[in-house]
Amino acid sequence: MSELEAFRTEIRAWIEANCPPEMKTPIKSDDDTCWGGRNFVFQSEAQKQWMERCAEKGLTVPDWPKEYGGAGLSPAETKIFRQEMARAGARSPLNSFGIWMLGPALLKFGSEEQKRHYLPQIARGEIRWCQGYSEPGSGSDLVSLQTFGEDKGDHWVVNGQKIWTSYADKADWIFCLVRTDKANKYQGISFLLFDMETPGVSTKPIKLISGNSPFCETFFDNVVVPKHQIVGELNRGWDVAKYLLGHEREMISGMGGDGGTASLGGGFKDALGDEPILRAQLAMFDVESLAFRAHSERFMDEWKTGKAHPAYSNLMKYIGTELNKKRHELVMAAGGSDALEWESERSHGGKRARDWLRTKANSIEGGTSEVMLNVVAKRILDMPGA
Amino acid sequence: MAMTYNEDQSMLRDSARDFMSTEAPVAHLRKYRDMDCKDGFSHDLWKQFAEMGFTGILIPEADGGLGMGHIEAGIVLEEIGRNLSPSPFLSTSVVAAEALKAADKAMRDRWFPGILAGETVIGIAIEEGKKHHPEKIALKAERSGNGFRLNGAKQFVVQGRSADMLIVAARTGGAVGETDGLTLFAVEKDAAGLSMDAARTVDSAMAARMAFDGVEVTADAVIGDVDGGWTVLAKMLNAGRTGSAAEMVGVGTGAMDLTFDYLKQRKQFGRVIGEFQALQHRAAHLYGEMEMARSAVLKAQNLLDEDDPRAELYASVAKAKAGLACCLSVREGVQMHGGIGMTDEYDIGLYMKRDRALAEFMGDIYFHADRVAKLNGY
């Protein structure tokens, strides 16, 4: 048996022995997701156990180095771990912006001290992070951001406003883009980390069309940020921000594959007898979705081994999110009037309809589809600039 | 299984790319088209394929071949597609080789050496209607003496008239529409009672319609088991579908490269048209579609090489997705070239024609999307 196969056997047995049965049932709502953080309330003992057991083995962040709370798995081992998790139907033990976004950026740009301080807290689910990028006047044109950090010697005093900050009201810390040089557009932004409990930080939830309020306006009123809480160099935060966006886009693109269900149409077998055109649309969708699954696998194999184009995650994000929107359109169509229920017990509080509406943000958050296409055209296809 | 090429595969790609672009570029296709070649391909080129080792990629080492897999065959097919090189590679070295692997030693010894030498061409006679429905095969094979007598008709036999041997799928039992009761026969080109009507297709290849009027074959001509031909036919179909999908990745990529080059050269309104965002977005979208097709094809090839049962499903995913992406590529290609894209002199139209022909080979987008649905139980 090859070493990898031995690893597969071992990890399969470990999941078998350690994943509580409740953690092998499908996620029903956002509440079933373990986000971690100072104020997180576990839904069940099983959820807590599963996260803690994984964290102990470094498996909440399998490919991070051991000294920072990971399991130090190679790309091939990480792939096997994910396959075995999917095979067992095991839920992700811990999700967070720390894992998806800040962690990779710290691994690349953080000082040794920062890595040793922040990464294990993320891996153990102790600190929940939010992302302070967008501002009212700076969405797609992010680099025009205005939130300003005034240099006060050993600290900055930050003033300004962020918007669309996901889970800002639930997060413990924020990674935030702050202008530190007004004269220099790209090289005048710094990447700062600070506690959301710092005096002067306040948040105001915004309600989404899905009826939920997962994101906020975030205000900074003379917020003091010590100088050692900068990641990367002064005024070079844009490099960190872009690198992080690459990981964010990679993460969002994963949604197109949708948790292992092989076929969307297969789930509606019984309802399609009288719906030939809907069946045909589902069949065309399944072609796309299975192709995308193969594509994600290829992308991961290339990305993790450094063979993918550095801008490739933009393409993945575009394809994955557009596909996910299409998936939910078809789920609604197949659900017919049943899927319209918004509040009933039967519909799990209108889950289908709310999920459908939520997916419309997929092609906006983390950079819009149009912006993704701009980046692909310019950076990958080398099209001339306007 | 990794979804990337290993070192040997990358080397094969480089040599196939080099070979095809120097020995059989689009100008080569034009030349054979313009001289109204009755074969639709060059026998000399076919010999060169053999010298490169391409013809024996899927032939087992024990039979003198290279014993490689569908990934390697696909690497060659992609370069064929990119250059629109006319050759019997797909029918002979992919589909027929897959069938002959299941044949007895005598038959393998009869045909493999010629394929390895680039001297033999084999035609695949499956289709009976204008659309692909292999389970509807009706061409009849009745027992006669120690052999069989074939009656019926076939069409869309690519390079059929140039073939030394035809692999014919016939019905020895069961009802039309059933996969049981089919048998595969190796029928030599000069068999009595076999007549052909070859016509040029839109892509400048030659395809034959064939009539079997009491064609007699011996029992030795059977490939696989009598009435159990579907087992081998299914393998041929998986190989042919995945293989034609790989060729379409080449066709689509070739058309896309031509188009992207043009976007960077052509000027209107005082600037290069590639600066227009409307075109940039369509270009980026097209690139994504081609990339997805490439991944779907690579997945199918991987699964075939590992003898994984999911290869059935992925062969259809690959053929459907490659069909969608390649068709988009040639349509966008012609449109983004403007008027020059409509001229015979410019190459983009040739890509559009090859796409159309490959689209019909062993099941189109709709056939395969339907099959994906059926394999998923709806």
Ligand SMILES: Cc1cc2nc3c(=O)[nH]c(=O)nc-3n(C[C@H](O)[C@H](O)[C@H](O)COP(=O)(O)OP(=O)(O)OC[C@H]3O[C@@H](n4cnc5c(N)ncnc54)[C@H](O)[C@@H]3O)c2cc1C
């Ligand atoms: C659910 C959700 C969660 C979010 N979470 C966060 C978060 O946690 N932190 C954070 O910082 N931000 C977050 N965002 C913000 C998100 O990143 C922005 O909404 C996004 O970048 C788009 O900016 P905008 O909303 O200002 O739209 P705009 O930039 O005003 O875009 C409006 C339209 O114009 C198009 N457009 C703009 N520029 C171009 C161009 N150059 N070419 C072609 N078309 C163009 C866009 O594609 C879009 O269709 C979130 C957004 C959503 C919806």
